[in-house]
Amino acid sequence: MQVPAQAIEAYDRDGATVLRGVVDEAWLDRLAGAIERDIERPGPFFHGYDAPDGGRFHGNLRIWQNDDDFKAFCLQSNMPQIARQFLRSERVNLLYDQLFVKEAATSNRTRWHNDQPYWPIRGWQVVSVWVGLDTVTAETGALEFVRGSHRWDRWFQPETFGITENIDAYERNPDYEPMPDIEAARSDYDIVTWDIEPGDIYVFHGMTVHGAPGNSRRDRRRRGYTVRYIGDDVVYDPRPGVSQPILNDALQAGAPMTSTQNPEIIW
Ligand SMILES: O=C(O)CCC(=O)C(=O)O
Numbered sequence: 001m002q003v004p005a006q007a008i009e010a011y012d013r014d015g016a017t018v019l020r021g022v023v024d025e026a027w028l029d030r031l032a033g034a035i036e037r038d039i040e041r042p043g044p045f046f047h048g049y050d051a052p053d054g055g056r057f058h059g060n061l062r063i064w065q066n067d068d069d070f071k072a073f074c075l076q077s078n079m080p081q082i083a084r085q086f087l088r089s090e091r092v093n094l095l096y097d098q099l100f101v102k103e104a105a106t107s108n109r110t111r112w113h114n115d116q117p118y119w120p121i122r123g124w125q126v127v128s129v130w131v132g133l134d135t136v137t138a139e140t141g142a143l144e145f146v147r148g149s150h151r152w153d154r155w156f157q158p159e160t161f162g163i164t165e166n167i168d169a170y171e172r173n174p175d176y177e178p179m180p181d182i183e184a185a186r187s188d189y190d191i192v193t194w195d196i197e198p199g200d201i202y203v204f205h206g207m208t209v210h211g212a213p214g215n216s217r218r219d220r221r222r223r224g225y226t227v228r229y230i231g232d233d234v235v236y237d238p239r240p241g242v243s244q245p246i247l248n249d250a251l252q253a254g255a256p257m258t259s260t261q262n263p264e265i266i267w
Contacts, residue, residue: 001078003085007203011086011127015150015208016143018194019082019201023131027077028198032133034069035223038099043067045245047161055106055215059161061098061245062261070097074227079129080265086203087125089231092265093257095119095126096246100224102141107214110141110161112182115228116206117155117173119246120238121257125231126206132196133223140215141222143202146182147190150205158241173241182209229265230257 001022010017023031038046039058043066048058064070073079074094084092100110116126136142156179158170182189194202204210206228215222236251250259258264 001081003082008086011203011205014145014147014192016145016147016192016202016204016210018196019203020197021199022078022082022201023199025199027073028133030069031073031131031225032223034063034067035099035101035133035225037067038063039101049108051103051106051108051214053105053107053216055103057103057106057108058101059099062096063099064094064097065261075263075265079227080229082201082203083127083129083227083229084231084265086127087229087231089125089233091232093230093234093262094265095121095228095230095257095262097228098226100226102215102222104215104220105218106222107216109183109214110212111159112146112179112209112211113159113161114149114154114156114207114209117176117241118158118170118243119206120236120242120248121230121234122237123230123234125233126228127230128202128204128206128226128228130202130204130224130226132200132202133198133225134221135198136196136222136224138193138195138213140217140220141212141224142193142195143204143210143212143224144191144193145202145204146209147192149209150207152207152209156209158243170243171240173239176241182211230262
């Protein structure tokens with residue numbers, strides 16, 4: 001699939017864009033089945049909580065390593081080809097995949113954050129694709145992005161995802177700064193968002209500041225599935241503050257990423 005030039009320009013300039021209808025019904029069905037399997041029997045990196053308004057958040061990561069449908073989607077669907085065009089990279093490796101299900105009545109926000117401070121990697125060629133499996137609007141948790149924030153070169157201290165207490169579970173990194181209270185000063189930021197239909201994807205850079213409202217609808221789920229890819233210039237960089245499940249014991253600091261955990265895409 002050829003990504004339109006305007007989408008790549010928008011991604012370079014704004015740090016985020018949307019592509020419509022790029023995941024077909026057959027893949028959506030396979031992903032939907034895999035998501036239900038993970039909810040029923042979560043893989044080892046599951047994290048979730050019951051929401052105060054009656055819903056539930058289900059999150060998990062590196063789930064491609066436990067399920068052949070997620071694995072096929074990450075490695076053999078059109079996602080790697082799409083990612084490669086945004087990365088402008090010869091080589092593409094899978095970083096990992098991640099699931100974000102906000103069931104109906106899960107009004108907890110996804111905190112504002114940028115992703116790369118969570119990850120033990122260094123480099124610019126880092127992209128995420130977030131696949132929508134439901135109709136997603138501001139009411140159900142459409143992602144929001146601070147336009148151009150990928151070029152700020154600001155590394156924000158990771159905080160625990162999703163829940164309201166115990167946000168300090170990540171080790172402090174003295175080189176990181178606290179995330180400003182964007183929610184309290186929204187008009188100071190250039191925030192962009194798009195509604196999503198099943199099969200649409202958000203594409204965003206690893207440094208782009210983003211977050212999402214909760215799902216306040218009582219009649220609709222919000223299932224989002226993100227796959228993260230990295231390109232030629234990315235090397236392993238374990239440092240304080242990163243997410244433990246993303247560490248990779250097979251790699252030395254400074255090494256290229258190809259490994260069992262971060263396979264290179266075969267074209
Ligand atoms: O789906 C969400 O609420 C958050 C998604 C996200 O932060 C990501 O994919 O990096």
